[in-house]
Structure formats: structure tokens, C-alpha cells
Amino acid sequence: MNNEQCCTISCESPLDQKHWDTQYKAQATGWDLGAIAPPIQNYIDSLVNKESRILIPGCGNTYEAEYLLEKGFTNITVIDIAPTLVAMLQQKFADNPNIKIVLGDFFEHQGEYDLIIEQTFFCALPPFLRQKYVWKMHQLLADGGILSGLLFNRTFEVSPPFGGSQNEYEMLFKEAFVFTKLEMAKNSAEPRKNSELFFEFKKNSTVQVRLYSFEGITCSGCMETVSTKFSAINEVLNVSMSTDFSEVLIISKKEIPLQELQTIVSYDEKYKILQIES
Numbered sequence: 470m471n472n473e474q475c476c477t478i479s480c481e482s483p484l485d486q487k488h489w490d491t492q493y494k495a496q497a498t499g500w501d502l503g504a505i506a507p508p509i510q511n512y513i514d515s516l517v518n519k520e521s522r523i524l525i526p527g528c529g530n531t532y533e534a535e536y537l538l539e540k541g542f543t544n545i546t547v548i549d550i551a552p553t554l555v556a557m558l559q560q561k562f563a564d565n566p567n568i569k570i571v572l573g574d575f576f577e578h579q580g581e582y583d584l585i586i587e588q589t590f591f592c593a594l595p596p597f598l599r600q601k602y603v604w605k606m607h608q609l610l611a612d613g614g615i616l617s618g619l620l621f622n623r624t625f626e627v628s629p630p631f632g633g634s635q636n637e638y639e640m641l642f643k644e645a646f647v648f649t650k651l652e653m654a655k656n657s658a659e660p661r662k663n664s665e666l667f668f669e670f671k672k673n674s675t676v677q678v679r680l681y682s683f684e685g686i687t688c689s690g691c692m693e694t695v696s697t698k699f700s701a702i703n704e705v706l707n708v709s710m711s712t713d714f715s716e717v718l719i720i721s722k723k724e725i726p727l728q729e730l731q732t733i734v735s736y737d738e739k740y741k742i743l744q745i746e747s
């Protein structure tokens with residue numbers, strides 16, 4: 470039995486707006502803790518600047534925002550893709566100037582934040598979006614900005630949620646972020662005890678974080694070969710390819726010309742690489 474389930478209606482449907490809205494309409498929100506997660510509450514208690522620009526993506530019932538407001542924070546934005554939920558939040562927080570409630574896709578969102586709080590959003594996304602998540606988080610954060618929250622340190626038989634491990638997160642986020650904390654959460658809510666990591670990652674503003682669409686790879690062997698070739702470029706610090714082989718994230722000390730990347734993979738005429746613009 471998987472108590473965290475995000476798909477009480479159907480796990481076959483794509484994880485799009487319709488899927489998530491259906492869960493809220495049916496009140497099938499198995500992931501909802503009903504209260505702020507204690508590790509995030511402790512973290513908020515340690516924050517000093519009440520004017521920090523804070524974003525909570527995939528906010529759900531957003532107990533975090535409620536707590537931030539209670540503590541006097543004045544610049545909170547929450548975003549979720551599910552219209553039924555967002556309409557409810559707009560009513561709940563009506564006339565509160567300290568919180569902005571946005572209906573939309575996180576990956577389309579524009580803004581600049583000092584802190585982004587992760588709570589059961591990363592794990593709700595199909596894993597092929599993980600490289601895009603790193604790229605987008607890096608873009609949305611101001612210099613010195615922080616991404617912090619909880620990530621599962623386990624796998625699930627039925628997904629979503631999609632699990633992961635500390636090693637996997639290290640490989641994914643390395644060089645784009647400086648890891649100031651990544652450890653087993655000490656005071657998780659009961660259903661998530663010993664199964665989640667608390668993290669605090671600081672944006673690394675000294676590097677280029679670029680996302681490219683990639684065409685032509687059909688197996689993990691070819692993915693390994695391409696990743697190894699890109700990793701061998703002098704200025705490249707980290708290369709990570711999406712699980713469906715359609716996107717590649719490259720972190721580098723300086724901009725790598727697109728033509729150079731295309732030339733490196735020109736040994737196979739099927740391979741096409743294009744930069745994804747923000």
C-alpha cells in the first residue's frame with residue numbers, strides 16, 4: 470500500500486493539468502500532510518529576512534505559505550497548475566497583500582526569488598523533467614538564492630510520487646548549485662520518517678546552466694557515449710541527460726557554442742542538438 474499516492478483516480482493518464490485538477494476535484498490528495506512538514510517549519514524558523522522573495526512551486530494546500538504569513542513574511546508567491554485548487558487558495562488568501570497566488574505551469578513561470586521551497590513537487594513530476602527542473606530553478610533564483618526543502622530518499626512501487634536517492638540528486642544538481650545541506654531529515658512527519666532528505670542548495674552564479682533538446686538517441690548506451698563526449702569538453706563541469714533522452718543539461722565554466730556541441734555528435738547524422746531558451 471502506497472499512502473503517498475498522487476493518482477487515486479488513474480496512474481495511466483499523463484501528469485498534466487487535467488490529471489492534477491481531477492485529483493483535487495475528487496479530493497484524492499493522498500500526498501497532503503494536512504500540516505507543514507516539521508523540517509520545513511524548522512527551516513522557516515531559522516530565516517531572518519521577512520522580505521525575502523519566496524516561491525513555493527506545485528504548492529497544493531500550501532501549509533508552508535500559511536506558516537510564512539503567520540511568521541510575518543511579506544513577499545510570498547505560490548504557483549500550482551490545478552485550477553480547482555488555485556480557485557480555493559485565491560478565496561482563502563483573498564485580500565492578503567503578502568501572498569500572490571498564481572495558476573500556471575511552473576516551467577513557464579517568470580520571476581526572481583531569494584528562496585524557493587521544495588515540498589513534494591519534484592517527486593510529482595515525471596523523471597524526464599528533472600534536468601529541466603534544475604535549469605528552471607537556477608533561472609528563477611537571484612544571485613545567492615536558495616533552493617531548500619525535502620526530497621524522497623526511497624523508491625515507490627506506484628508512481629507518482631517518483632522517488633530518488635542522495636547519490637542521484639548529487640549527480641543531478643552538482644555544479645549548478647552549492648550543497649550547503651543534504652542529509653536525512655531528522656524530524657519528518659510520521660508517514661515520511663527515515664525516507665526523506667532535507668536539503669539547502671545555493672545557486673552557483675559563476676557557471677552557465679544550459680538546457681538543450683536532443684534528437685536521435687534511442688538507448689542508454691548511446692546516451693552514455695554522448696554524455697562522455699560532452700563531459701570531455703574542457704570547460705564542462707557536469708552533463709546530465711533526461712531519462713527519455715530528449716533533453717541534456719550542461720553546466721560549464723563558460724558558454725559552449727552550440728556549433729561545437731553539434732560537431733561533437735556529428736558522427737551520427739541522427740543527432741540534433743538545440744538550445745532551449747528561457
Ligand SMILES: C[S@@+](CC[C@H](N)C(=O)[O-])C[C@H]1O[C@@H](n2cnc3c(N)ncnc32)[C@H](O)[C@@H]1O
Nearest residue numbers: 489500527528529549550551574575588589593
Ligand atoms: C504531490 S502534489 C504536492 C502539493 C503540495 N506541495 C504538498 O506537499 O501538499 C504536487 C502538486 O504539484 C502541482 N503540479 C504538478 N505539475 C505542475 C506544474 N508543471 N506546475 C505547477 N504545479 C504543478 C499539482 O497540481 C499538485 O498540487
